[in-house]
Amino acid sequence: MPEWIWPGNDPVVPSDDRGLAYGHGVFETLRVTPAGPVLLEAHRERLLAGCHALGIPFDADGLDAWQQQAAERGLLAPQAPAVLKVTVTAGSGGRGYRPPDTVSPRVISALVPAPSVPREGARVRLCQQPLSSMAAGGGYKTLARLEQVLASAELSDGEFEGLMAAGAGSGWVEGTRTCLFSVVDGTLVTPPREQLAVAGTLREWVVRNAGRFGLAVEERALLGADFRNHGLLLGNSVMGLVPVSECGDSIVPTNVEATRLVDDVNRELGLG
Amino acid sequence: MPEWIWPGNDPVVPSDDRGLAYGHGVFETLRVTPAGPVLLEAHRERLLAGCHALGIPFDADGLDAWQQQAAERGLLAPQAPAVLKVTVTAGSGGRGYRPPDTVSPRVISALVPAPSVPREGARVRLCQQPLSSMAAGGGYKTLARLEQVLASAELSDGEFEGLMAAGAGSGWVEGTRTCLFSVVDGTLVTPPREQLAVAGTLREWVVRNAGRFGLAVEERALLGADFRNHGLLLGNSVMGLVPVSECGDSIVPTNVEATRLVDDVNRELGLG
Structure with a gap:
C-alpha cells in the first residue's frame, strides 16, 4: 500500500x-x-x-x-x-x-x-538556460526540474514566464511551466512533443481539438519572427491559454484568430 | 541561517x-x-x-x-x-x-x-540507459539523478556497477556511481570531465597524481576493446579503486600496472 x-x-x-x-x-x-x-x-x-x-x-x-x-x-x-x-x-x-x-x-x-494570471497579456523573457528536451525525463513530469528552476530564477519581477530553447539557434520550444503556441494564418504552430521537457496536458488537448476551432496544426519550434508577426500564446492546464503582450523589450501583437482560440479554449475547459 | x-x-x-x-x-x-x-x-x-x-x-x-x-x-x-x-x-x-x-x-x-566492496574484482553490466553528461547538472552532484537510478535498476543481484554511455557508439564514460579508468601501456585512460554527469572527486585526485604513480594521462571515452585488452577500474571516494573482473558475460583481465595503481591509490587515501 x-x-x-x-x-x-x-x-x-x-x-x-x-x-x-x-x-x-x-x-x-x-x-x-x-x-x-x-x-x-x-x-x-x-x-x-x-x-x-x-x-x-x-x-x-x-x-x-x-x-x-x-x-x-x-x-x-x-x-x-x-x-x-x-x-x-x-x-x-x-x-x-x-x-x-x-x-x-x-x-x-x-x-x-491558484496563480494570478495576466489575462490581458503576459510579459515574458527569453531565458539563457537551455532545455535538454524529453531525452532524460521522457516527457513525464519528473521531480528533476532543475532547468526550469534555473530559467525561472532569471525572471525579473513583473515577468510572468521565461521561454526556453533547446540550444543556440534551435528556436523557442517551451516556457518554464507552459507550452507555446502561435496562430499563423489559420494554422496553430506549436513545438513538437519530442522537443519538450514535459508533454503538456493542455497542449495535447488543444492540438487534438484544433480542427474543431478551425485551425490546422504545424509542429515546429517557434522563431522570434513568429511572435513578432503573429503573436504568442502560453498555456498550461492550471491557467489555460494566455496571450503574450511583451517579450523582453518588444511589444508582441495579438491577432484575431489567437484571441478567438484563447476564448474558445478557456471557456470550454472552464479556465480563465 | x-x-x-x-x-x-x-x-x-x-x-x-x-x-x-x-x-x-x-x-x-x-x-x-x-x-x-x-x-x-x-x-x-x-x-x-x-x-x-x-x-x-x-x-x-x-x-x-x-x-x-x-x-x-x-x-x-x-x-x-x-x-x-x-x-x-x-x-x-x-x-x-x-x-x-x-x-x-x-x-x-x-x-x-559503508558499502561492501568486491576488492577481488567487480562484476559490471553495460547499461541501456544513456547518460546526458554534465550539460544539465554542470558536473555538480545535484539531486536530479534519475538517469543513475534508471541505470541502477537494470542491475541484477551480483552485479556491482553499471556502465553508462553518452549515446550509441560514444564509448563508456561513467558508472552509475563511479568513474572509469583503464591503464594502457603506462597511460591512465579515463573519460574527460565534460562527458561525465558528476565530476568525481577521486577521479580528479587520481588524474592529478597520476605522474607520481608513473602514469601519463589520456582523457577519452573507454571502448570495449580497452577493457578486454587492458582491464577496467572503477572508483569513487567512498570505495576507492576497484578492479573489474567481469563485464556482462566476458572476463575482464587485470594487468600489473592497474593492480599497482589500485594498491597505491587505496593505500595513500586510506581506502580499501
Missing part, C-alpha cells in the same frame, strides 16, 4: 525519501474548482506513465484510491479555485541509486493557491 | 522542500573513518560550487558551521568506517519553480553504512 501524506499542519516526509535524494518520482498539478478537476484524465495518464517508466508500482487502482480519498477530503472540488498538487515518489529504501526490490510509493497531496 | 537536520529518530523534512519538489539541491557522500573524512576539501569545493550554481546561499562559512557541528556529533570520525551524506537543498518557498527572493538552505546529514 502506498503511504499517503495529506494537507495538514506542516506535513513532512522522511528525509531518506528517494524523491528528495534522487528526483525519483513524478508530480502533477491539477486545477480544481467547485466543478471538479480540469483535464483529470490526461493528468492521470501522464502520472501513471511516469510511475511506470520510473519503476514505481503505483497504478490505476492506486490512483483510484487516491482520488477517492482526495474527494472525501474535498480536495477535488474546493469552494474557491485552487491547485491540487500530487507527488508520487519511490518512497524510502534501496542501496544508493539502486531501488529496493519492492518499491513502496509515497503519495504527497498539497493544495496551493 | 540554514536549517539543520541531523541523524536521529526518523528525521523528516517539510513536504514542500524544493529539493523534493524540483531537485533543487546538491549532495555529497563522504567516507568517514576514525582518521577523519577522505578527500574532504574536494567534496567541500564541489558542494559549494553546486550551491552557487543553483542559487543556494550556502557558502564556506555555512559549511564551516556544518563541519563544526558534525564534528561535535562525532559524525566526521566514527569508530567504524561509514559514509556521511550531506544534502543541501534550497529549502521551502518560492512560487512554483521560481525560487523565493531569499533562499533559506536546508542541510540534511545522514550516516549510512
Whole structure:
C-alpha cells in the first residue's frame, strides 16, 4: 500500500525519501474548482506513465484510491479555485541509486493557491538556460526540474514566464511551466512533443481539438519572427491559454484568430 | 541561517522542500573513518560550487558551521568506517519553480553504512540507459539523478556497477556511481570531465597524481576493446579503486600496472 501524506499542519516526509535524494518520482498539478478537476484524465495518464517508466508500482487502482480519498477530503472540488498538487515518489529504501526490490510509493497531496494570471497579456523573457528536451525525463513530469528552476530564477519581477530553447539557434520550444503556441494564418504552430521537457496536458488537448476551432496544426519550434508577426500564446492546464503582450523589450501583437482560440479554449475547459 | 537536520529518530523534512519538489539541491557522500573524512576539501569545493550554481546561499562559512557541528556529533570520525551524506537543498518557498527572493538552505546529514566492496574484482553490466553528461547538472552532484537510478535498476543481484554511455557508439564514460579508468601501456585512460554527469572527486585526485604513480594521462571515452585488452577500474571516494573482473558475460583481465595503481591509490587515501 502506498503511504499517503495529506494537507495538514506542516506535513513532512522522511528525509531518506528517494524523491528528495534522487528526483525519483513524478508530480502533477491539477486545477480544481467547485466543478471538479480540469483535464483529470490526461493528468492521470501522464502520472501513471511516469510511475511506470520510473519503476514505481503505483497504478490505476492506486490512483483510484487516491482520488477517492482526495474527494472525501474535498480536495477535488474546493469552494474557491485552487491547485491540487500530487507527488508520487519511490518512497524510502534501496542501496544508493539502486531501488529496493519492492518499491513502496509515497503519495504527497498539497493544495496551493491558484496563480494570478495576466489575462490581458503576459510579459515574458527569453531565458539563457537551455532545455535538454524529453531525452532524460521522457516527457513525464519528473521531480528533476532543475532547468526550469534555473530559467525561472532569471525572471525579473513583473515577468510572468521565461521561454526556453533547446540550444543556440534551435528556436523557442517551451516556457518554464507552459507550452507555446502561435496562430499563423489559420494554422496553430506549436513545438513538437519530442522537443519538450514535459508533454503538456493542455497542449495535447488543444492540438487534438484544433480542427474543431478551425485551425490546422504545424509542429515546429517557434522563431522570434513568429511572435513578432503573429503573436504568442502560453498555456498550461492550471491557467489555460494566455496571450503574450511583451517579450523582453518588444511589444508582441495579438491577432484575431489567437484571441478567438484563447476564448474558445478557456471557456470550454472552464479556465480563465 | 540554514536549517539543520541531523541523524536521529526518523528525521523528516517539510513536504514542500524544493529539493523534493524540483531537485533543487546538491549532495555529497563522504567516507568517514576514525582518521577523519577522505578527500574532504574536494567534496567541500564541489558542494559549494553546486550551491552557487543553483542559487543556494550556502557558502564556506555555512559549511564551516556544518563541519563544526558534525564534528561535535562525532559524525566526521566514527569508530567504524561509514559514509556521511550531506544534502543541501534550497529549502521551502518560492512560487512554483521560481525560487523565493531569499533562499533559506536546508542541510540534511545522514550516516549510512559503508558499502561492501568486491576488492577481488567487480562484476559490471553495460547499461541501456544513456547518460546526458554534465550539460544539465554542470558536473555538480545535484539531486536530479534519475538517469543513475534508471541505470541502477537494470542491475541484477551480483552485479556491482553499471556502465553508462553518452549515446550509441560514444564509448563508456561513467558508472552509475563511479568513474572509469583503464591503464594502457603506462597511460591512465579515463573519460574527460565534460562527458561525465558528476565530476568525481577521486577521479580528479587520481588524474592529478597520476605522474607520481608513473602514469601519463589520456582523457577519452573507454571502448570495449580497452577493457578486454587492458582491464577496467572503477572508483569513487567512498570505495576507492576497484578492479573489474567481469563485464556482462566476458572476463575482464587485470594487468600489473592497474593492480599497482589500485594498491597505491587505496593505500595513500586510506581506502580499501
